[in-house]
Amino acid sequence: MNKIVLACDLGGTNLRMAAIDREGNILYRTKRDTPKSDRADEIVRTIVEQAGECREAVRTSGCVEAIAAAVPATVSVERGMLLKSPNVPCLDGFRMVAALESELSIKAMIENDANAAAVGENWLGASKGFRNSIMVTLGTGVGGGIILNGEVLRGVDGTAGEIGHICVEPFGAPCGCGSRGCVEQYSSASAIVRLTHLMEPQYPKSVLQNKPRLSSADVYDAGKNGDELALEVFRQMGFYLGISMADLVNTLNPEVIVIGGGAAAGWDLFIHHVEEQIRSRAFREPGLRAKLVRAVLGDDAGILGAARLAFD
């Protein structure tokens, strides 16, 4: 009988689940709104309902053996517990694995979402075949997952991989984490909007002037049309991302750095600035070694990575 796992990606907005086989084929998928609740059991109930739907859908295809959830939190993999979950705070300290196992009667596991995405890209995506890779996700924040010698680096408390909070400006913009000048404040999708507003006064002719509900996609579109404000924003965004990547190249000597998330769409406007900083700041040999590649799995990286961890 074909072995199947359920993989869930719990985001602040959407709760996505899929039934996935050992080759990474997505046999069935479902998506709901993440319950806007302050109770963990409502989130569990939604997951359980989705799991029932997935199981029913693949009933004749194989045997569902486990469920793995990618969660927006630091995680104790061993204790099956979310430690700190800034975007879904009711899950702080929640023993998700015990709850899912008792509700579903199959083996459950959890993983940090950025780590799961790194594993997904490493299994079936942009870093396939490499044993030492780093994945950076440029979304609302900057997420990170580090894979060394084929293993996710979790650190002693499961909090490793917080690449977004590498400091690139010691007296820079305050960050939600409590520090200042984190790369998240310069290179995330939100940072692209922030930098645009910050520099607007210097670019009175920019098409981005006074644009309502500005998004990073708007800035990219303007940059593609040669708007100087947009180009300067992507220059700074790539400059600071490059500094943090050079730090990682010098400390970890990886084979490949995968860049994903919404702001990766601006790739052609920022990537040469990232490359320039790595070339001018990192040691020569590891700097030449580290390939910069764009993520290919999009939103599926997290569920595929979770599935892979469940199979392992």
Added chain:
Amino acid sequence: MNKIVLACDLGGTNLRMAAIDREGNILYRTKRDTPKSDRADEIVRTIVEQAGECREAVRTSGCVEAIAAAVPATVSVERGMLLKSPNVPCLDGFRMVAALESELSIKAMIENDANAAAVGENWLGASKGFRNSIMVTLGTGVGGGIILNGEVLRGVDGTAGEIGHICVEPFGAPCGCGSRGCVEQYSSASAIVRLTHLMEPQYPKSVLQNKPRLSSADVYDAGKNGDELALEVFRQMGFYLGISMADLVNTLNPEVIVIGGGAAAGWDLFIHHVEEQIRSRAFREPGLRAKLVRAVLGDDAGILGAARLAFD
């Protein structure tokens, strides 16, 4: 028969060797000047002579099984080759392992000196008992060794662990590595002297004014006596070291950070600034986890670490 290895620490100034047993006892030691030569074979000849002296000295104590050398270079452990050796350039690309094995007829190996020191402190020193540790050596430069899950992190080319070249000031002081604003420019022993000279004009009453051949030890002595220039130098030195350590706490989530090297002598003047930056910049859980401890093995960390690697 007692098993013994020879461990060598090849510095820019001294070439130190010891015969060491499985418990880490140093049975015999010898020290020479590192040959000021542009020929690798002169360095090999000196090592071979020292090895002969060590073997003779422990002839009745046990059987010498291997030699391990800690070298001031990036290293390909697998190929037994030094890649880049900035302070002993004649060794760039030199196949040290093959040379030593053919001269000595025992198994040979090499390791980067900062990695060897990290292993030494982990075996018998300040990080004993921890599986995830970082060692930072504050000397002429800032060296680094990272141990994760009990293994030295070498990276794919053997160049990992270059903690000294984490960028802490994006437009900061030029560094010998070609980048700018590396922590080495703010927190090494040389940086303490550099910062003192830089800030002298603002502290006309400092005892450090116009002091000939200023050393980091002079600055420390002045600081202990309350000299404000010296205290400000150590504040900045600790501030920037703390930023780089917070980066590593966030990305690697280690159990312990060991600080060694000559400038670690200023511990009581800088460590609270390091702690303050980790507390205010790193995530709470890994920040609380990471103990800051002072190295205990001094100059022996490298040879003990090399010996441990030879026994493994």
